[in-house]
Amino acid sequence: MISKEDLEHLALISRINLTENELEKFPKQLDKTIEYIDILEELASDDSINLDLQELRFEELRIDEISLSDDKQLNKNITDDGFLRGPKMK
């Protein structure tokens, strides 16, 4: 059961303010959702299963080299010594 306090905690860690209306109706709706996914408990905890669908291919990472962006406006702001000039602070 998700209590109003649980909901307030979840909202806090998610950095979301809830409206009065949401505080009222969410506990019941979230309860139903959690009840629905509770069926996953039936699954055995088998550590032998590989959880990754795609192998991580570090050898295929793109080469880490500096190149110009396609953004012409951005490229205009590159100084002679290779720095990127940002807008002035007001």
Next chain:
Amino acid sequence: MTKLDDLLAYEVVEGLTEGQFTAEEYVISILKRIEEVEPKVHSFITLDTEGALSSAKIIDKKIREKEDIGQLAGVTVGIKDNISTQGIRTTCASKILENYVPTYDATVIRNLKENGAILLGKLNLDEFGMGSTTEYSRYRPTHNPWNLDYVPGGSSGGSGAAVAAGECTVALGSDTGGSIRCPSSFCSVVGLKPTYGRVSRSGLISYANSLEQIGPICRSVKDLVMMLNIISGKDAMDNTSMPSSPITVPNKSNKLNVAVIRELITGSDQEVAKSVFSASEKFQEIGFSCEEVSIKNLHYALPSYYTLASAEASSNLARYDNIRYGFDYPIGEYKWDTYFSNVRENFGEEVKRRILIGSYVLSSGYYGKYYLKARRLRSLLRLELLTLFKKYDLLIGPTMPILPFKFGEKIDDPIKMYLVDVNTVIANLAGIPAISLPIGFSNGLPIGLQIMAAPFEEQKLIDASYELEKVIHIQRRPNSI
């Protein structure tokens, strides 16, 4: 002669190259069509009339000067509004991004532009792709062109409805748990979720990275192949993308082995099941073998999907702090955390629910109970499907278990809404390709067949869809609007 705005993508390219009409004439015909039906359908969030007309003029100039115009020259494309377009507002149908204008194009958009496609504008969706009807769009819902009282499906509902209503030649959607196939089924058009990795996700605004793919929605299988070949391929900007061979159509196809998934039939409306059976009979008539199979782990698929998608969403959407983009909100006297919580109140209800569920299943104590088990199921399901694909080329069933429904029917009950995705999430969990093809109507409402294949076996999907499309002629554009 067919009306200009009714042409299929390959007919547009042919017509332009043969000088039957100019790109500008074609674009004007589409813009007129939009003017006519948009007040009823509401597919678009942003329309770029000027951009479309100026792209058309560039193509006409290239034709006059006998320059290369590209494989999609003149084809008008509507883009789901969660795919980044340089200089064109990209809202994700959210108030959080209502003023966001990307500084770069998604890879798929670059591919389209390089091939002469004309971008018409941005299409409606459920906020951040979370929903199955477009009712969760923070702007307004899109209406089903086949019956304006009904939902068009979602989350790429704007894309499905725009293609069916002839407001664009083709469209791009994105599919996290069925978001391309659901509106394709509900609007009687063809939609494909490619294999995970076939199409670059660079520039697609993330909802659940490990599940989603960009894909085409079209009025014919041939159009779909044109689009797919242009957007597929390895991209340095997305390390999960992979190289793939181009698809050909028509292809000298072998007779394929098809299996109907029993559980998907038993869980469907009678009318829907009837249409699927008659499609499988058609497959047999054209020489395919057809059997029935069962998938053991299927009833865990939807709970796993909602666990994983919500977990990924809660992390992906943490970035929306309203600092560098967003809506006007004075910082005032708020403290650091309170400011974020306040601005994030502006998310819609469904997005909030999913972020909260995501935070819940990732919390200590629940992580092993829900998140890890969902991932485990995902691997089991994939293994089970790959084993089936050793015996069968294709697995089929209804795309949607039900017919399109009326607005408001499911909006107050999240679980009822989630259950709509029960047939489509399988392909996202397993990372396999799946297409939705129109196969009939019941009371004037469209029914779609879902065909799934092994990873990167899109050619088989296309072969079967092309053959079926030839023998069952299903209307793709309604007469009523």
